[in-house]
Amino acid sequence: MSALIQAVLNSEEKSDLRQFVSELRGEEQRYLLRNDILGAFGRYCSQNDKPASFQSSSSLGRLISYTQEIILEDESLCIIVRPNIAHQETYRLFDDLAIEPMSVQELLDVRDRFVNHFHPNEGDVLEIDFQPFYDYSPTLRDPKNIGKGVAFLNRFLSSKLFQDPAQWLEALYEFLNLHSYDGTQLLINGRIKSQRQLSDQIKQALNFVNELPPEQPYAEFRFDLQTLGFEPGWGNTASRVRETLEILDALIDSPDDRSLDAFISRIPMIFRIVLVSPHGWFGQEGVLGRPDTGGQVVYVLDQARSLEKQLQEDLILAGLDVLKVHPKVVILTRLIPNADGTLCNQRLEKVHGTDNAWILRVPFREFNPNVTNHWISRFEIWPYLETYVIDSERELLAEFQGKPDLIVGNYSDGNLVAFLLSRRLQVTQCNIAHALEKSKYLFSNLYWQELDEQYHFSIQFTADLIAMNAANFIISSTYQEIVGTPDSVGQYESYACFSMPDLYHVVNGIELFSPKFNVVPPGVNESVYFPYSRTEDRVPANRERIEDLLFTAEEPEHIFGKLDDPSKRPLFSMARLDRIKNLTGLAECFGRSPELQERCNLILVAGKLRREESTDPEEISEIEKLYGLIDQYNLHGKIRWLGVRLPKGDSGEIYRVIADRQGIFVQPALFEAFGLTILEAMISGVPTFATRFGGPLEIIQDRVNGFYINPTHLKEMAQKILDFVSKCDQDPRAWEEISKRGMDRVYSTYTWRIHTTRLLSLAKIYGFWNYTSKEKREDMLRYLEALFYLIYRPRAKALLEKHSHR
Template structure:
């Protein structure tokens, strides 16, 4: 249902340095045009009556090497737009390829944030595959549409790198390229809409994917900030009074450029990009360096990101910058070529375009591949003609704006010739400048972009709602349900929930069904997931909201049966089941259970009771320095799990993730593998048919030993704690 008050959209852009003002674009390979695009989109959407609220989620960075701005949990940009920073993978700044193992932590903490806010989004929109993964998981949990913008795609990058002679093993080690591609395939399978900047993206880039036909696509070209990127001649003819900061920025840029040039009044060839190999900076330097005529008529200024010391940069950036300097030296371009170390995006970059236009220069994008090319639009809006790569976005920009020249970026002679052709022909320069100014405003304003985006998002919601209504019961709504619940009943299956009088079981399930709006229902069992499902179905038990299976080694949700990836990431640390099993082969009194009893996070054995047997197993495991959880129950079942896994730890994780107070969780069990989850802050119920191994728990204040067996004992415990009344708010929690 489309809300009357407008849409609440959650945007995700996880990597890079994200803040509302003074963007440090080009600081590194991860702080590029995607960040600028997302911020401008959010800012413009927040001014629309069709938007109720918009939150941009990114990673919190508390690192002495970076501004304190990136460590601010919430940055209120305006009344409707916030930047929300979520911590994951520590607080130090790390490149995007190292973030993959921490994304499920980001998902979990975002769920906590959403529950605390008590405001579920209408749409989640991920930018780039890391954020796409996060948005996909959240969309599935909360039953809301997933929108995705790739910005750049893994398959095309992999293909390009292989053509350049890069080793695939090295690519996967450094870039996690195959993992990225696999994630992109999953996102395409789940996305309700994919937003692209050009038709070429759909055909040439998404067309390389197996799941390319599954999502619907919408081309919405990005906009530009017309107020900031105004034409160069305004400075001469307009009566507008510039802000002092803009005037200072202009003076600073002129001073910095003049520092490099012997003849500063010559036309300026301007380049503005990250120090990335595919940006092909060295191709342009070669084109300039090999053409003496071009050197004589124009200066070259390359703003290749932000740097203090090249030796401190990442290897790939260091290589690009070093090659640029070596080429400058090779062609003796001193006095003709400027290579400033930094630029202020907010104020200096617009002035750079206008200064280059006033000098009747050219902006060049020599990239080998270019999905869109936002800097081209900025240059054109300021009246600066362009020479750009004949690839992707530049083709559509040049076609729509009727301006500029497209070239083969690998042909240095063609590139140099195109630049000269514009500079030496005043009529062509004037026509290109005029067309760029007029047509960027016609085709590429942020207002029109936001209008198209809102129209498309409403359509996405309508289609999603139609699918939602068609289904008998929505499979993806578990997140919305759990986000609203404050009470949960969690029970073991065998000999607790099941095993007694069927009528008593049905009475219990009817009670839970009648109060389902207030109380969640979960099971925590030693059974494998499939086995748990089978026995619940056999006994006519509805699928619980949560299934904790394999003695806490897996958590699954609702009808969708999606497993909790955050939990698996959490428990997988320092877990090596194959090595543990090989070391336990020396023990002759344990026997591995059947293959169906084993999982990736649980090794199961059968062991008869005996003095010092458990001590021997602990000795073998600890002398090999394994971290583990060992559970022995019913005098026969021996389970070894990751040290972070158990039914009790799973319950505490669920409490943390979904904001369920432990004191509002009622836990029921009957045997030793229930002991840990019965202890502590949750309300505990031990049914009357319990195993003697639970006898030591009688002294615990928060555990009630029922007289009745199985489901009847659970009902007795519910009445003892007056659990239904508390959930309904009919009495305080403390009673």
């Protein structure tokens, strides 16, 4: 039994527990989440004159603080306790305080009953359990190490090398033999016939290169190394070749995790990469702010540029310029025939600022041109992905003139496509979620039947389960994306155990302690987003134009609102108008605070101004809500709403113009998986207030280089902003201090070079692991295929049938 519960039952506080449960039964709410539980307990303590120490430090107070859910039934209640990150315990508590542990299956049955979905025989529903497929894999033990999978894997592999050197050196020898580029052998050739000979030849090669000048180009001694059994790939100079051979020599003689990481990271094994991002309007101009089109597009384009640059550098360092190796990165997305003035109907588009990175657009098959010729919501895209994979495979093989070496999926649809492609091509698969919708929509799994008409969560959550378990490795932007915080469940953690009544029960949906998880945050494009103080890099004409756009221009087609006093300090936010981004919540916060209105103007850059310009129901709803709030709080003269789609260069200058006026950036999302706009604002020098729900918790250090806000508590949010504004009015150095610390934070941690160096290293390490471990992944992949064909495909076909009637 939980020590937390036992401590209460063994103390005088069990009478308080009994009374608290009794009072819960007197309220209407039957399913309480953590905030509900804390609120109810706070009211209990207040009404019963309990001291503050009782609420925070008593045995009952500690139990309540770790309780995530309470479900009230007729004769008992179900209590879900989360004493540690990534660990959950469930108990049934009876009115007489008798208590018994509950199995996962029993918990899921309780949840089903709560939404009135009864099974003739409880538990008589499809159960999905991935745990057996992880039993043969190494797993982490300490929750603090979750998200550091590759470090754990390196230690594990190097220990195996040490324990059974003959077997693992044979595997390493065979692995080196695998590598080639367009039919040209790399690394070692047929003159080295065994791992024992490999070790001997390494020492001979070291003796040879030690006699050469350190900077002597590889091309000048290439054929001498070839006679010793070594092909291109070891380095571009004598010193680089020596370093690589010394690392391998040390790895063979006395393996350790650092040597393994350093050596595998140097192997030239990745030349062609696919980044999959099917939904939305994927383009380089005129797309941001459209439905489903925002940070992910920016992320993938910047990642593609950085990956190509990093590959070029790595391959030159490996000495492969002698073979005229040219890496290639392809962003695979959807071609939209009715492109609405964008280039989304163009099959192939070169990524700006690259030599060989491309956007490849493949159309959906024309099941119904009334649908497939147009943009399709990310919630509706599912019926087209299976045939899209078949068509995309053909296009990719033609573009690369062979198979890619790595496939990276983005978001739920891209990750499913990545799974299907990697399964067909036998290529390493990486997943990047960006955001998992299950965490965004409260009770989205329990009430999926009511929500499915609009969101089709039954398909999406199935796709998520398939892709995340199939992936060779998963990149998250933050630790909490995987397993949350001590107070909140992580996005991936929410898939560990859940019910979709009448469809299936997920008993174990993902192994959170698997080394496949790695935290690798994205960077920010430093050529577009840079400090406002770098005046030498700014274009004065652009600055003046953006200033006019933000504060004074009168363009009724694109701008709503004329400021009474444009000189006030600007509160600025930029996002799509959807419910989660919560720009309307920021407007309401501003509207409820006369003090903020007195001191500041609110500037919003938010897509569209008119409902008739949008086809997205959620966006239309938010447009109407924003106009309503402006009228309700009489914000005329105090707010500017720009319904514009900005070129990327202009979006960078906007932050700098806001910084010129010592403005503030506010990111009020109800949930934010990461928050690229936060990085953009901070690197530009704008003090940033960001939601405490999600990734910003790991980007910002509260009151050090930015501020957390709770967007559900509008009065508290307004006061926190107002406190900073008042401090800055009294001492301008307060603004400058936070501005500088924000810039320092981004430059030290969030650059694309750090990201792509780590991503490529991960891809190589997991490639090595998959080859040397001989994991029995085929069992899991067959299980995943069963889910795809038995659950995903029939539901996707049913949605396609609905589309056919449009």
